[in-house]
Every structure is written in structure tokens, then in C-alpha cells.
Amino acid sequence: MTIDISKCKRCGRAVVPPRDICPYCGPGAGETIHLAVAGEGKVASYTVSYMPPEGFNSPLLLVLVELSEGGMVLCLGDTEDTSHVRIGGAASVYVDREGRYRYTPQASEGHRPE
Numbered sequence: 001m002t003i004d005i006s007k008c009k010r011c012g013r014a015v016v017p018p019r020d021i022c023p024y025c026g027p028g029a030g031e032t033i034h035l036a037v038a039g040e041g042k043v044a045s046y047t048v049s050y051m052p053p054e055g056f057n058s059p060l061l062l063v064l065v066e067l068s069e070g071g072m073v074l075c076l077g078d079t080e081d082t083s084h085v086r087i088g089g090a091a092s093v094y095v096d097r098e099g100r101y102r103y104t105p106q107a108s109e110g111h112r113p114e
């Protein structure tokens with residue numbers, strides 16, 4: 001499973017979701033290239049919200065993942081067990097059926113609850 005990112009030809013920064021204009025360089029600065037990557041990286045930060053926005057169950061785990069290729073992705077996590085989540089820990093990102101970025105610890109195989 002892959003996720004799509006864009007990478008700026010000028011500054012080399014990666015952005016998720018992909019964009020045609022680099023947000024760091026601005027319009028007219030050059031092109032971006034779109035890539036499909038494995039979605040592997042590490043946990044940059046995370047939080048557990050006990051008063052999430054309407055439409056989300058409590059507690060809500062939000063994980064900020066830094067991809068190996070660069071770029072940060074804010075992901076929804078599974079809150080059944082948050083003890084495995086730690087800053088710097090391995091992370092894997094995938095897109096669920098509703099198009100949302102989801103976090104899963106890289107270590108566990110056979111993840112991706114449907």
C-alpha cells in the first residue's frame with residue numbers, strides 16, 4: 001500500500017497530500033514531482049483527545065508522522081491500545097476507504113483493520 005506525496009524540484013521538500021505548488025517556495029518557483037511512497041516513517045508527535053470534535057469517538061489518537069522521504073502527515077490512530085505509541089517510534093501510514101490518513105505501528109504485521 002502506498003501514499004502519494006509531492007516533492008519540490010527546487011528545495012527538495014516533501015509535502016503530503018501532494019501539491020503542484022510548493023508551499024515553501026510559493027507559486028512560480030518551480031515544479032513538484034508526485035511520487036507514491038511506502039508511507040513509512042517515525043512518530044514526530046502525538047496526542048490523545050478525550051474531547052474530540054463531533055463525529056469522532058473518544059478517546060481520539062492523533063499521530064504526527066514524519067515520513068522517511070520527508071514531509072509530515074497528521075494521522076488518525078487506533079485508540080484501543082495507545083501504549084505502543086512513542087515519539088521516535090516506527091510508524092506506517094496508509095489511507096483508509098474514506099481517504100483519511102491512518103497511523104499504524106510499523107512493527108505489527110497484519111494490521112490495517114477494515
Ligand SMILES: [Zn+2]
Nearest residue numbers: 008011022025
Ligand atoms: Zn520548494
